[in-house]
Amino acid sequence: MSPNAPVDELVAGVRAGDARALGRAISLAELGGADAAELLRRLYPDTGRAHIVGLTGAPGAGKSTLVSALVGVLRARGLTVGVVSVDPSSPFTRGAVLGDRIRLVDHFLDEGVFIRSMGTRGHAGGLAEATLAATLVLDAAGKDVILLETVGTGQSEIGIVSVADTIVLALMAGSGDAVQALKAGVMEIPDVIAVTKGDHPSARAAVRDVRAALSVAETPAPPVLLTDALHATGVEELWEELARLHAAQASDGQLAERRGTNLVAETLALVATRARRQVEEQAGSDPELGAVLERVRAREVDPVSAVAEIVRIVFGRS
Numbered sequence: 096m097s098p099n100a101p102v103d104e105l106v107a108g109v110r111a112g113d114a115r116a117l118g119r120a121i122s123l124a125e126l127g128g129a130d131a132a133e134l135l136r137r138l139y140p141d142t143g144r145a146h147i148v149g150l151t152g153a154p155g156a157g158k159s160t161l162v163s164a165l166v167g168v169l170r171a172r173g174l175t176v177g178v179v180s181v182d183p184s185s186p187f188t189r190g191a192v193l194g195d196r197i198r199l200v201d202h203f204l205d206e207g208v209f210i211r212s213m214g215t216r217g218h219a220g221g222l223a224e225a226t227l228a229a230t231l232v233l234d235a236a237g238k239d240v241i242l243l244e245t246v247g248t249g250q251s252e253i254g255i256v257s258v259a260d261t262i263v264l265a266l267m268a269g270s271g272d273a274v275q276a277l278k279a280g281v282m283e284i285p286d287v288i289a290v291t292k293g294d295h296p297s298a299r300a301a302v303r304d305v306r307a308a309l310s311v312a313e314t315p316a317p318p319v320l321l322t323d324a325l326h327a328t329g330v331e332e333l334w335e336e337l338a339r340l341h342a343a344q345a346s347d348g349q350l351a352e353r354r355g356t357n358l359v360a361e362t363l364a365l366v367a368t369r370a371r372r373q374v375e376e377q378a379g380s381d382p383e384l385g386a387v388l389e390r391v392r393a394r395e396v397d398p399v400s401a402v403a404e405i406v407r408i409v410f411g412r413s
């Protein structure tokens with residue numbers, strides 16, 4: 096297969112579960128553009144089968160270690176796994192930093208596991224679009240479970256994990272900040288909270304603190320589990336909880352509802368990203384738009400009036 100294998104070949108390869116085709120398809124999908132759009136359009140009917148789990152948490156919270164341990168649990172059950180590790184702080188893409196940053200080396204040679212690391216560069220449509228595209232391709236390839244790791248503290252990164260069916264927040268024992276954020280209600284409530292590094296002396300106290308913080312929230316509190324991914328303790332239980340939640344949501348219709356809501360939100364967010372890029376590009380090249388911005392600079396037009404004019408110039412209507 097040539098590096099520019101036609102979309103047909105990639106679609107066939109992905110459907111057949113060919114790992115090389117899968118890698119190329121994800122690269123193409125990440126890149127964005129017309130071929131990527133065509134690829135996704137063709138693969139989309141095959142998606143919607145995977146259980147997509149989002150894992151989020153502060154830098155160093157133990158997400159990758161937990162992902163790696165979860166992969167072990169899933170493989171022991173005969174399930175195939177896709178891993179997408181999103182690091183907005185990294186300029187690298189395609190696994191350039193896999194060796195040291197992501198603790199998944201144990202699974203590199205396993206054909207039932209496909210791992211992709213994504214940084215900020217090389218995505219015409221932005222990181223969120225690339226992440227969604229990679230997830231769809233893995234789903235179409237028939238991966239049973241897709242683990243989506245992204246760094247964050249509980250707010251903006253939910254955007255990236257919004258494609259997930261179930262969201263795990265990794266909180267590190269001894270990190271009081273997260274508990275404060277939960278208390279203050281600024282943190283989105285995930286489906287499951289994993290208190291990581293369960294071997295830490297303060298781990299049990301951390302679980303109690305998190306539960307106490309959650310008890311003041313208005314929404315029903317999610318389960319709080321203690322995991323020690325280094326020693327594979329509590330990881331089996333975490334998977335069982337995720338699978339149980341997923342099955343319950345699938346049977347009472349909540350899953351379809353949530354997926355629908357997520358897809359709409361995701362689509363609008365992608366439109367917003369694209370619209371913004373278009374405005375920024377045009378600001379540097381379109382003389383008519385440039386003239387409006389010059390008038391703003393010279394205080395000849397107020398910014399609010401300028402917005403209406405710019406929207407008309409860029410999108411053709413106000």
Ligand SMILES: Nc1nc2c(ncn2[C@@H]2O[C@H](COP(=O)(O)OP(=O)(O)OP(=O)(O)O)[C@@H](O)[C@H]2O)c(=O)[nH]1
Nearest residue numbers: 153154155156157158159160246292293323324325
């Ligand atoms: N003692 C102990 N250490 C752990 C455990 N899980 C992770 N660690 C350590 O914590 C550090 C960070 O772990 P990672 O899994 O890389 O954390 P992360 O959240 O993926 O980090 P970023 O992706 O860089 O945000 C590493 O040195 C791990 O070895 C655990 O269960 N117990």
Ligand SMILES: [Mg+2]
Nearest residue numbers: 158159196197
């Ligand atoms: Mg990590």
